[in-house]
Amino acid sequence: MSGIDQYLESQAARFEDELCQLLRIPSISTDAQHGDDLGRAADWVADQFRRLGLTTEVIPTAGNPLVLAQSPPVPGAPTALVYGHYDVQPPDPLDKWTTPPFEPARRDGNLYARGATDDKGQMFTHVKSAEAWLKVEGRLPINLKFLIEGEEEVGSTSLEKFIVEHADRLACDCVVISDGAQFGAGIPAITYGLRGIAYYELRLSGPNRDLHSGTFGGSVTNPATALARLLAAMIDEHGRIQIPGFYDDVVPLSPRERSEYAALPFDEQQYLRQIGVDGATGEEGYTLLERRWARPTFDVNGLWSGYQGEGAKTVLPATAGAKFSFRLVPNQDPAKITAALKSWLAQRCPPGIKTELIEFHGAPGVLIPLDSPYVAAAARAIQHAFGRPPVYTREGGSIPIVTTFHNRLKADTLLLGWGRDDDNAHSPNEKISLADFHHGIKASAKLWEELAKIKK
Ligand code: BES
Ligand code: MN
Ligand code: MN
Numbered sequence: 001m002s003g004i005d006q007y008l009e010s011q012a013a014r015f016e017d018e019l020c021q022l023l024r025i026p027s028i029s030t031d032a033q034h035g036d037d038l039g040r041a042a043d044w045v046a047d048q049f050r051r052l053g054l055t056t057e058v059i060p061t062a063g064n065p066l067v068l069a070q071s072p073p074v075p076g077a078p079t080a081l082v083y084g085h086y087d088v089q090p091p092d093p094l095d096k097w098t099t100p101p102f103e104p105a106r107r108d109g110n111l112y113a114r115g116a117t118d119d120k121g122q123m124f125t126h127v128k129s130a131e132a133w134l135k136v137e138g139r140l141p142i143n144l145k146f147l148i149e150g151e152e153e154v155g156s157t158s159l160e161k162f163i164v165e166h167a168d169r170l171a172c173d174c175v176v177i178s179d180g181a182q183f184g185a186g187i188p189a190i191t192y193g194l195r196g197i198a199y200y201e202l203r204l205s206g207p208n209r210d211l212h213s214g215t216f217g218g219s220v221t222n223p224a225t226a227l228a229r230l231l232a233a234m235i236d237e238h239g240r241i242q243i244p245g246f247y248d249d250v251v252p253l254s255p256r257e258r259s260e261y262a263a264l265p266f267d268e269q270q271y272l273r274q275i276g277v278d279g280a281t282g283e284e285g286y287t288l289l290e291r292r293w294a295r296p297t298f299d300v301n302g303l304w305s306g307y308q309g310e311g312a313k314t315v316l317p318a319t320a321g322a323k324f325s326f327r328l329v330p331n332q333d334p335a336k337i338t339a340a341l342k343s344w345l346a347q348r349c350p351p352g353i354k355t356e357l358i359e360f361h362g363a364p365g366v367l368i369p370l371d372s373p374y375v376a377a378a379a380r381a382i383q384h385a386f387g388r389p390p391v392y393t394r395e396g397g398s399i400p401i402v403t404t405f406h407n408r409l410k411a412d413t414l415l416l417g418w419g420r421d422d423d424n425a426h427s428p429n430e431k432i433s434l435a436d437f438h439h440g441i442k443a444s445a446k447l448w449e450e451l452a453k454i455k456k
Contacts, residue, residue: 029087061158064150084123085152096428129444141452180417193394196328239283293394334362363400377450385443
């Protein structure tokens with residue numbers, strides 16, 4: 001066993017304890033009340049880098065601070081930029097957690113806490129692999145830059161601006177991100193595609209006040225009913241989105257991808273059982289994996305109107321609202337989708353209803369070429385740590401900043417997710433498998449060695 005792997009084994013328990021310190025900070029980026037906690041999390045991450053002797057800066061922004069750290073220069077060696085995020089999603093519903101979200105708890109080989117897998121635990125694997133090199137070898141074999149942000153879960157606005165203004169400081173040969181999942185338990189993956197997203201809030205207003213539904217019902221449009229009709233009309237019973245032009249720019253799955261996905265050891269029944277549903281749905285003509293990874297979708301994310309209290313109230317509500325989003329695939333342009341959506345809504349809006357559409361973050365999907373020496377290096381590192389080669393997957397989720405890295409730094413991203421689909425990201429009882437955590441650190445340490453072999 002190499003000195004580095006020995007070091008990792010000997011320090012495993014301390015690595016977990018340190019991660020718990022970060023997990024105790026409720027750095028919820030969508031909630032303005034947690035501003036101080038975001039600052040504390042940034043400082044905690046920066047302190048890790050400073051202790052390793054990296055040149056470290058906590059960079060204030062209009063939003064949450066960025067942490068940028070750089071290892072001592074290794075002339076002639078490639079430079080990898082490690083990206084991750086220290087912000088987390090809100091923990092609610094709190095009553096569904098077995099142990100409190102910001103009191104990390106070890107149970108059955110897992111560590112439970114908000115942020116355990118998304119993304120504090122995964123991001124931290126690259127910090128500890130750098131530590132191992134510096135403690136055992138006294139140096140890293142390549143140049144590492146760490147860029148850890150606190151607004152990923154709310155659209156990365158400040159980071160986007162920083163990259164545009166300071167691309168020179170972030171110059172690199174490849175970007176490394178661990179903020180996703182393996183294909184399945186014990187089946188590591190290199191992810192070569194992410195979906196994009198277009199997210200909206202739609203507000204409908206009808207009469208100038210709530211009305212008695214007996215006195216007025218049947219004479220004017222009910223905003224809640226109108227909203228339900230609009231949302232339901234967005235997608236048909238074959239799973240096809242009905243907005244004209246929506247599919248115009250979609251890149252079709254290649255026959256090769258389709259046969260590769262079909263060959264993956266995917267157990268659909270087990271997938272459905274795990275989330276407690278008795279059947280799958282989606283766009284006709286595509287397999288479940290194809291629909292999750294490579295086809296666009298429509299989802300209602302929030303819905304409100306009328307009386308929500310106990311018992312019945314005969315009311316015709318004055319307003320109704322929904323949050324909804326499309327996951328986009330490569331080549332679909334969020335701005336074009338918005339324009340198409342607006343004209344579709346304008347045509348369908350019934351009499352007596354006014355609509356207001358609010359646009360949140362939009363991001364295109366990405367596809368990353370697999371025929372690079374960086375991908376080959378990552379595959380060898382994964383083989384070393386997980387004991388088997390990776391499969392090549394796409395993911396349905398979005399990491400909007402990957403497109404910015406591509407466009408502004410001209411660097412491709414290695415998406416090396418150490419998590420699992422059932423880690424409960426964004427959900428109660430979020431966890432990371434401790435085995436995955438340590439395998440991730442081991443793979444990361446090997447990755448620096450493998451990347452160092454690439455001639456620039
Ligand atoms: N880590 C996820 C993205 C992800 C999920 C990648 C699953 C791969 C597999 C990230 O933190 C996230 O939640 N992203 C948001 C983006 C949104 C806020 C723009 C998402 O996908 O909803
Ligand atoms: Mn994430
Ligand atoms: Mn997330």
